[in-house]
Amino acid sequence: MSLPFTLLIDPVSVDSERISFDDTFHEMDSAAPALRVGELSAQRGDGIFETLSVVNGHPQEVEPHIARLRDSAEICDLPVPNPAQWRAAIAYAVARLPQQGELALKFVLSRGVESGPAPTAWLHATRAADFGAVRATGVRVVTLDRGYPRGVAERAPWLLMGAKTLSYAINMAALREATRRGADDTIFVTTDGYVMEGPTSSVIVRIDGVYVTPAPNGAILHGTTQQSLFEYLRAQGVPVEYRDVTLSELREADASWLVSSVRLAVSVTTLDGAPMRTDFAVSNEFNSYLLGRTDN
Template sequence: MTWRFAIVLEPAAPDDSRTDFTAGFREIDPSAPALSVGELSTQRGDGIFESIGVVDGHAQEVQAHLERLAHSARLCDLPIPHLEQWRQAVAVAASHCPPVGEGVIKLILSRGVEHGPAPTAWVTAAQAPDNTRVREDGIRVVTLDRGYSLDTPGRAPWLLLGAKTLSYAVNMAAIREAKRRGADDAIFVTSDGFVLEAPTASLVLRSGDRFVTPSPNAGILHGTTQLSLFDHLADIGHETAYETIPAATLAQADAAWLLSSVRLAAPITAIDGVELPVDRELTASINAYLLSPRD
């Protein structure tokens, strides 16, 4: 049986001195209409969001997600979220998740109603899809041109590269194109031939005992799951690094994964039709770590 939960909150100013914000949370029916027709999140995708994995009722990596929400807000000229208010909203949502199983909590902050006085904010919780198969069997990916060069983010900050915005039409189109090409997912590359990220995930490559992810200086969304995994790998003695990775070298990796908060670690079995080794034992170990309680 599937389950869902939703609350609306009135965004507090960053300097609000209250310690308890729960009285301002309003539970709503997640299956009922809730947004105005003038809401800019639906009209223009003008807003930001975060997806937080939930394991056995525990919301994972909450602080990292809240910090990234604030980072996206700064890039998009949105009011900076009051992190304690949002933390309490996450706690309320998590308390409505079942004590066993996986879920996802979404934080959404939009510019609000067109010409309106304030932003709109809400938090939802829902059952996560069953990702057992992709975690165990892996995924095939293709590379797709993202349409800009490696130095574009620095020259054109108005493109909001590196912000987790609600404007996900391109990301979804990329996944559909990957499936048209007989793959499960995509890896974006720059027009001058460097690796970026997947439409909804971070990329991690292993070469020997060394784990590498593309440097975030090219407008890459810094992955919370990737950050947590790198901390874990460093703790157990592995070398980790952020590098500018030529797309031509992708298939030379000893192993590769796409990482996200809900799917967790999906091993890559092929890139552009070239088979890639899959380290099943290491993948199982990584996912066991990612399924453990993490704050």
Template sequence: MTVLVFLDPAYADGRVADASKPSLMATDQGVTRGDGIFESMLAVDGTPRKLSAHLDRLASSAETMDLVIPPAAAWERAIATAIAEHPPAEELVVKLLVTRGIEGELPTAWVQASRPGTSGKEQRESGIDVLLLDRGYDSSVAERAPWLLLGAKTLSYAVNMAALRYARKHGADDVIFTSTDGRVLEGPTSTVLIATVRNGVRTLTTPLLESGILPGTSQGALFKTAAAAGWQLGYGPLVPQDLFDADAVWLVSSIRLLAPVRSIDGRQIPVARDLTEELTTLLVKGSRE
């Protein structure tokens, strides 16, 4: 079951729509051009995780896209309505979506709530095989060409989905993008995280935001609690060899959480289940704060 709640000014808590019937015009620019933004978060026992972080990133994406979106309070009410309208579930995927709407009219905004698929849990438990794929940009392009929207979470995910299909056709589960100048970037729907343990010092490192990647809400939540637990934190730059030299590598995201990487381009790498368990616990803790 999927619940849709549109942020309609005439409905203080959002307008519930029948998900089995059409809700968007065929001329909506989100449909015709992929012109819009979104966020995905996990709600556990009816409570959204990292809500403020997701609303902040949605607002940041909207600013980058020159989109006028409803205020945070309106989103919070619509999210509460969507969760309340869905049959009780331990976990729900809650998506916030905004399109530019029909040309000349206001943007279209809605919340979608549905049960998560099974693949995320399976990949958390069994690990994933990834391919390194060239994104086609160098690591400084985000600063030179802000119109590429590399730091915004847009609806234009065709390239990301094509990368995932390519990986699956070649026997892998996921992708880590690299830049043309050899830097590690991010996954199509995730943030890259590596752990190293050297002389008793435990360090978590993620790629530089300045390299044109999306700020990870899960990585941010994890870093806060990991620092308090004694981990050192680092922000790249990373190159592919750093992935092979690490004691563990993960792709981290709001729905899948920490998915341990077990091979890169067919080459096996260490999977530290004890670290995965510890960091997952810290991530869950950080997501509640």
């Protein structure tokens, strides 16, 4: 099957033991029209998504991605996705995709057409960009104020900050601002000086030999790649920790990384124009591990 590849999904939210998946997937031409004008994902960004990596025919972190999709659905008052159906859709797609190289597999659940009878769901696969160079050389990062103090997600859950929604205008604006400032990427910080995450990545810092990531509270997504790397580190007896991280701790860290499903792990080489300590040996170790996984 050539890329891009698109699969429409008929969402079902009942017990997987009573479902036949035979007629729930529909392959379609990725260049053909698929969404109606009234589709709320396009009109309002009213939906949720996940993007996983497929490396040499192996989909990565399937279960964490599906679990996070379900969490996002609950936060956004969407029908809770049926895990068995989404596992089957991912397996169906992967079996029809090229079995060599790195691919990006995005799956989406939208509220559908306004006043419509059902949500809309689809899966779309493309070849991943070549991130070999940035994995080897790292990224220049600027910090940007997210406009909220720490704890806002608990006080204002209607902001949906813990959900991975399709409303990415702010995230993309932050990346454009990084470019305007001569950088490659961004780390969001709270108004009171705590590290959050990147627009499309999680943050890992090493402080006195301990690998730390900001606690995945209601304002921070629990990164699937970050979780995988922490499992890897724990297996090697390396200490890891979830806790609040101040901006000053980030600046003084032994090393720091932005990690995400498709780009994987990249070192932060400068922060707001100041050089950062780096450990490219660990970056290479992280990426070798992430690229070599053959389980889900």
